[in-house]
Amino acid sequence: MPSEEQSEASKAADEDGQKLKELFKKLDVNQDGRIDIDDLTSALDTMNVPQVPDHAQKEYAQKLFLKYDKDKDGEIDFSEFVNYVREHEQHLKLYFKKIDTNEDGTIDVSEIRESFRKLGVHIDTAEAEKLLMRMDKDGTLKIDWNEWREFLLLTPGQSLKDILHYWRHSSIIDIGENSLVPDDFTEKELQTGMWWRHLVAGGAAGAVSRTATAPLDRLKILLQVHGSRKNISIKSGFQHMLKEGGYMSMWRGNGINVIKIAPESALKFMAYEQIKTWIKGDSNRDIHVFERLLSGSAAGAISQTIIYPMEVLKTRLALRKTGQYNGVFDCTMKIFKHEGAKAFYKGYIPNLLGIIPYAGIDLAIYETLKKSYSARNKNKDPGIFVLLACGTTSSTCGQLASYPLALVRTRLQAQAKADVKGGIPDNMTGLFRTIIREEGPRGLYRGITPNFMKVAPAVSISYVVYEQVRKALGVSMT
Numbered sequence: 001m002p003s004e005e006q007s008e009a010s011k012a013a014d015e016d017g018q019k020l021k022e023l024f025k026k027l028d029v030n031q032d033g034r035i036d037i038d039d040l041t042s043a044l045d046t047m048n049v050p051q052v053p054d055h056a057q058k059e060y061a062q063k064l065f066l067k068y069d070k071d072k073d074g075e076i077d078f079s080e081f082v083n084y085v086r087e088h089e090q091h092l093k094l095y096f097k098k099i100d101t102n103e104d105g106t107i108d109v110s111e112i113r114e115s116f117r118k119l120g121v122h123i124d125t126a127e128a129e130k131l132l133m134r135m136d137k138d139g140t141l142k143i144d145w146n147e148w149r150e151f152l153l154l155t156p157g158q159s160l161k162d163i164l165h166y167w168r169h170s171s172i173i174d175i176g177e178n179s180l181v182p183d184d185f186t187e188k189e190l191q192t193g194m195w196w197r198h199l200v201a202g203g204a205a206g207a208v209s210r211t212a213t214a215p216l217d218r219l220k221i222l223l224q225v226h227g228s229r230k231n232i233s234i235k236s237g238f239q240h241m242l243k244e245g246g247y248m249s250m251w252r253g254n255g256i257n258v259i260k261i262a263p264e265s266a267l268k269f270m271a272y273e274q275i276k277t278w279i280k281g282d283s284n285r286d287i288h289v290f291e292r293l294l295s296g297s298a299a300g301a302i303s304q305t306i307i308y309p310m311e312v313l314k315t316r317l318a319l320r321k322t323g324q325y326n327g328v329f330d331c332t333m334k335i336f337k338h339e340g341a342k343a344f345y346k347g348y349i350p351n352l353l354g355i356i357p358y359a360g361i362d363l364a365i366y367e368t369l370k371k372s373y374s375a376r377n378k379n380k381d382p383g384i385f386v387l388l389a390c391g392t393t394s395s396t397c398g399q400l401a402s403y404p405l406a407l408v409r410t411r412l413q414a415q416a417k418a419d420v421k422g423g424i425p426d427n428m429t430g431l432f433r434t435i436i437r438e439e440g441p442r443g444l445y446r447g448i449t450p451n452f453m454k455v456a457p458a459v460s461i462s463y464v465v466y467e468q469v470r471k472a473l474g475v476s477m478t
Contacts, residue, residue, distance in 0.1 A: 023153075024081050035076040037062065089149060096148050106142035108132070130374070197473040199265055205466035206265075207258045212461050213454035214257070215241075215250035220454075221318045223447035224410045228439050234450060245322045253318030256328055260310040264303050272299035297359045301352055308351065309344035315413040339416065347412035350428045354405035362398035366390050392459055396452065403451075404444035408432060 025031070029039040099107050099115045112128040135143045135151045210217070219237045226232055232240065241249050275295040304311075309332075317331055325331040335343050369390040399406075408431050415426060425431045435443045 020082060020085060021078075024078055027081075033077070035081070036074060040076075085153065088153065092149055092152055093145070096145055106140075106144050107148070108142050197470070199269060201466050201469040201473060203261050203265055204469045205462040206261050208465045209458040209462040210257055210261075211251070211254055213458050214254035216450045216454040217254075217257070218250055218252055218318045220447040220450045221253070221315060221410060221414075223450065224407050225319060225414045227446040228435075228443060237450075249322070252320060253314045253316075256310055256314045256317060260307050260314070263310075264307050267303035267306055268299045271302040272296060275299060293360055293363050296363070297355050300355050300359060304351060304355070305348075308348055311351070312344050312346060312413045315410055319414055346415060346426075347409035347428075350405040350409040350412070354402040354409070357405075358398040358402040360398075361401050362394045365394035365397050369393060388459055388463060392455055396455065399448075399451065403448055404432075407444055407446060408435070 024035070027035050027039060029042045096107070097103075099111050101111055101114065109125060109128045109132055112131055113125070116128075129141075132141065132143060135147045137147055137150075138144075215238070218241065219234065222237050222240070223232055223234075238250075245252070272295055275298050276291075279291050279295060312335075313328060313331055316335065317325065317328065320331070325334065370387070373386055373390070408428055411431060412426070412428070415424065425434055432444075439446075
């Protein structure tokens with residue numbers, strides 16, 4: 001007669017075997033008794049595996065398939081599947097024990113934070129709790145072995161570092177507007193130089209998306225500066241550009257707009273990292289949302305101060321008439337000769353004042369939307385398209401709040417000495433009063449329609465280019 005312990009072990013083995021059969025059946029979408037790459041990709045999409053973001057399902061499926069398909073015949077049978085699971089379970093058990101430092105059979109928040117710290121990634125208690133909630137099915141605020149195994153069984157990670165990076169998914173995608181709060185990089189990314197690859201990929205995405213949407217950007221500037229006096233609409237604005245300078249005139253000012261991406265991104269990144277270091281001091285903690293906003297705003301102000309003359313040049317070049325300037329250098333020399341060095345900082349004050357409302361609203365709404373999504377989807381990691389939607393919405397709200405300052409900034413940048421002599425105010429408060437008096441509150445939002453029209457194509461183009469460049473540079477989304 002088998003003992004009670006043997007009976008329990010046999011029962012557990014039977015239950016485990018049945019669970020594996022059920023999982024294999026889910027992965028075998030066409031129910032032919034074998035799993036191919038299409039089955040696996042489709043199953044990951046249908047099953048909503050928590051640690052697999054929507055944009056990476058095919059990439060994850062390929063990694064998993066390489067591990068499953070031992071005989072390399074392009075298909076996975078049940079025996080190969082079972083062998084992989086048993087082998088993977090051994091690795092997961094080892095990783096579980098490494099994180100479970102007090103050896104109580106569960107993982108808590110402090111152990112999660114310590115594990116990330118050893119990898120050079122400093123996360124605060126709130127993020128550690130969020131990570132824990134993704135696995136914690138029974139509400140004990142701790143992760144036991146079964147929860148750990150179930151969550152990570154379909155993760156193709158080969159080390160503890162891989163497992164933790166799949167667990168903590170993040171993304172840095174340029175949504176087509178200047179983000180004033182830069183993205184955080186791990187110490188590992190900073191030490192290995194992976195950070196510059198992210199910046200290069202983001203810069204390339206920004207360059208292509210800005211070039212593709214440049215006609216809408218130039219139209220926005222024309223409406224901001226001349227919309228009230230010349231009664232320009234979207235249609236007549238495009239007609240004016242084509243009639244005055246031909247098809248290529250729609251890209252006036254785009255060259256300098258693309259050129260300034262590199263210095264602006266580099267300056268913002270370096271300033272942001274330095275300010276974060278000052279805020280953290282000697283501690284290894286992660287900075288809070290408000291501190292991130294403060295650091296990002298200050299970094300944005302520093303980078304804008306240094307590259308601001310390029311912003312003025314962009315506006316002047318976008319508004320120029322055919323033959324007025326013979327390139328960027330000629331424009332620079334003529335402005336300096338006729339208006340002096342101060343002209344390169346026209347509109348600087350409203351530009352600086354616009355940073356706080358834009359960055360504050362952008363970050364606050366972005367974080368709120370992300371948290372709302374996680375709460376409604378049982379802490380499932382948001383995929384790239386959810387993050388893009390959150391980023392686009394938050395950026396749009398930030399622009400609505402700061403747009404009047406942006407409009408006044410552009411009008412001041414466009415002013416030459418002749419405009420001031422003609423009675424147009426050359427200061428922020430005077431220009432605000434004039435616009436309100438002559439055009440009403442709506443005058444502060446001239447040009448906002450083409451500005452919003454370019455968001456969707458900018459986001460789409462930026463995402464596609466970023467994905468292609470990051471893959472070419474060997475950057476993985478962590």
